[in-house]
Amino acid sequence: MTNSPKGKTIALDADGVLLDYSTAYAHAWAKAFGTLPALRDPDAYWPIDRWAVERLSGERLATFRAAFDEAFWSTIPAIEGAVEACHRLVDAGYRLVCISALDDAFAAARQRNLEMLGFPIADVIVTDGETGDVSPKALAVAKLRPLVFADDYLPYHRGLPAAVHKALILRAPGGSPNVGNELADTDSQHVDLCAFASWWLRRPQAR
Template sequence: MSRPVIALDADGVLLDYHRAYAAAWQRAFGAHPEERDPQAYWPMDRWKVPKLRLWRRSRFRREFGEHFWSTVPALPGALQACHRLREAGYHLVCVSALEKRFEGARLHNLRALEFPIERVIATGHHEAARSPKADAVEAIGAEVFVDDFLPYFRGVASHIHTALILRAPNGSPNTGPEMELASSTHQDLPAFTEHWLSR
């Protein structure tokens, strides 16, 4: 019998996009940004950075290429949580709202960090009535889908357990009537793993 599948988002679930964002800022402008709000959901709110215009915005965007998506650090406890899930008999697949051209970079990143994940599906990003991740999650036969962005649960089949990672609350989109789309909520991936394996 094949292993049951858990679909895992990357940024905010497995990987620390906030730290990678700050490192990209330092590469672009020569100084690491000061932290403004450690509980901010979005990196522009967490770090004390100005709104960019014209050439500075273009300069910063150039940092978000192969190197960036290959070197995002792991979130605390995420690697160990994944190994626990794998040892419990689950097959782990990363489903990321990343541009398709960076799919290989993301897989390289996860392998370099020794995550037990051998496949990445990049879906791209758009907000609509149906999440761009819904088709991918269903196509791989996932039993569980773990994400930190509530709108990505739109359209996911009701038989799939949707586990929402709440993480930083300030400015979070994870509020309101759509919270009913989440089958369960957890502070981070280790908390989800403990919950799921102790059922």
């Protein structure tokens, strides 16, 4: 979607940075059980805390998981202002790539979702989602060698190449995992992608 050189690549997470997974979660609940859950805590980081839903097991859990199908991963709404933020970055000469922790089976659905929303994303890379001492996204970031990696989940910044600017998108604070000593390992922190784009493009180096 852009002819920007590889050396000006910015890597972006999808859920929580580009896409509003939390809202989509509520609609998956409605698809599975017939009722849209009420909002419990608008500042909650995790969807299960944001919405008035119960923790599931057994058949009800299987029913809910079945709602996370091709249609679900193709229709997650954009976070407010995220599409515009991406276009601002592309207009400034950056190439955008999405690195998302997602099952390979839904990679095409993720790309289709982003395209339908108007995101100027050049490529979508999917990785494992299991966290440990090193981010499951670290290998993809190392191969891509972007200028920036932006993600809303602090453990996904572990073990990234030192040359990559690690931008943490903080978003909702309630019960957030984005706390503690590891915050010092990030290079910048922002409330959302809009804030990151504005900050990045204002830097003296950007001019």
